[in-house]
Amino acid sequence: MSSTSTYRLPWIALSFFFLLACGPNENEQIRPRKGTITESVYASGRIKAVDQYEAFTSASGPIQEVFVQEGDLVQTGQPILAVYSEREKLSRENAEIARAYADLQANQSRLRDLQLTIDLARSKMLNDSSLFAKQKNLWRQNIGTEIELEQKELAYENSKTAYETAQLRYEDLKKEIEFNERSAQKNLAISRVLESDYVLKSKTDGKVYALLKEKGEMVTPQTALAVIGAADEFLLEMEVDEYDISKVKPGQKIIVTMDSYQGRTFEAVVGKIYPLMNPDTKSFTLEGKFTEGPEQLYPNLSLEANIILSVSENALIVPRTFLIEDRYLLNADGDTLSVEVGIKNYESAEIISGISESTELMKPGR
Structure with a gap:
């Protein structure tokens, strides 16, 4: 379970030298001593590659x-x-065939055929137009019959309609071919994407x-x-208990130990804090970045970490077991002293006011 604690590190052990020296004697009496005390939050986790x-x-x-x-x-x-899929392979090949069939260049013969029809219709229209014009001139000279004039006019109108119809058919065919070509291209692209999903x-x-x-x-x-x-960039992924997460902030220093580097400690800083609690473990996930890391790292290496919340140097320190309700101490005569407590951890507590270095203290229960 995560909570504030001291971390068992060589340099911290040095800073607690005076504290250890003031441990209880046989009569369970001590005097406070000056030293350094650190408050931290415990976290455990693993090493991850960046973007893993x-x-x-x-x-x-x-x-x-x-x-x-x-x-x-x-x-x-x-x-x-690559994952094998016969269906996607055949689908892609079929799309390629459809794309080749719908290609604009492959349909040029159909367009040329219609263009010939247009040219022929245009020639007939021009010829009928000329005959109609001549017949009208003759009619003005009272030559010919009205029926001949109407026949020439009807022939011209029919050839004109045939010419315009051929033009429309050409434009429609061209649009159809262009649409089919684009559609086949899209279908081929989709088939290739689907096939690429198998890679x-x-x-x-x-x-x-x-x-x-x-x-x-x-x-x-x-x-x-x-x-x-990432090949050479790593981060720490850690779990912190829900009771401690409110104390953790980005940028706080982290002291890291790993089983793969026993006897050594490394430094990191808190980075991203994920705001959603894991309901199964009642913990939050946070990331850290090494500022002083080991020479070689691998993903999933286990780690233990202490996130430094505060450090007090030259503090007046007593063992945590001497405190009563975290606000009282007993002097050597058994009198209860009200004290103001500062930083606390599992082993020790900082006393801000209420006693001095010369105050003799007795452990409760004696």
């Missing part, structure tokens, strides 16, 4: 090919592995820390396939 994430694919099927190995450096968009690609520049499945294994969209993150 588990990679998933939206595809289902067997892994067809793995393109990288664990430890390889990758770039954004680089393929990690897992890196979302960031970094390192492949783990490949969680092998070639031939069946996977689903719920299956994590790889762990990828």
